[in-house]
Amino acid sequence: MIQLKHIHHIAIICSDYEKSKRFYTEILGLEIVREVYRKERKSYKLDLALSGNYCIELFSFPNPPERPSRPEAQGLRHLAFAVENLDQTVSFLNSKNIDAEPIRVDEFTGKRFTFIADPDNLPIEFYEL
Known part of the structure; x- marks a missing residue:
């Protein structure tokens, strides 16, 4: 059996990086661990923590497709x-x-x-x- 320790992180792809960054940091209060721009992918990656525990990777990509979230679509x-x-x-x-x-x-x-x-x-x- 696999010996899982804990959930390491959740990855989220956003459509508007600055808007989502403000939401997760200024509204929800998550702490920025690291922010990098990956030029080859035209993508930001923002690592966020809650109470010092790494928990979310926020990604931006050019023109990501929308994912239906309601009603009760598959996935997260x-x-x-x-x-x-x-x-x-x-x-x-x-x-x-x-x-x-x-x-x-x-x-x-x-x-x-x-x-x-x-x-x-x-x-x-x-x-x-």
């Missing part, structure tokens, strides 16, 4: 972040003109959660601890 369904206070999180997002879906309750855990969309309509979940 969403990216989820744990938060201490969901009401405070939603209030902050609203102050940045980001609309959250109505808060729901996980029927199995009783925990509250909601979704927003990143600049490319990738579903982002906030799950209250």
Whole structure:
């Protein structure tokens, strides 16, 4: 059996690099680990961390094709972040003109959660601890 240790990172391809970079760093507060421009690919690669843990690679490519994300398309369904206070999180997002879906309750855990969309309509979940 493979001995997996943890999830190393999630890779996201964005359509507007600067817009997505601002969203993930200024709105979600992820830390920039490294940013490189790969001239041969005409592509940026932004390595991001959460609480010092490397977690997301944000890529830009010229003219990436759109990926359907709803309703329930194949592939990565969403990216989820744990938060201490969901009401405070939603209030902050609203102050940045980001609309959250109505808060729901996980029927199995009783925990509250909601979704927003990143600049490319990738579903982002906030799950209250």
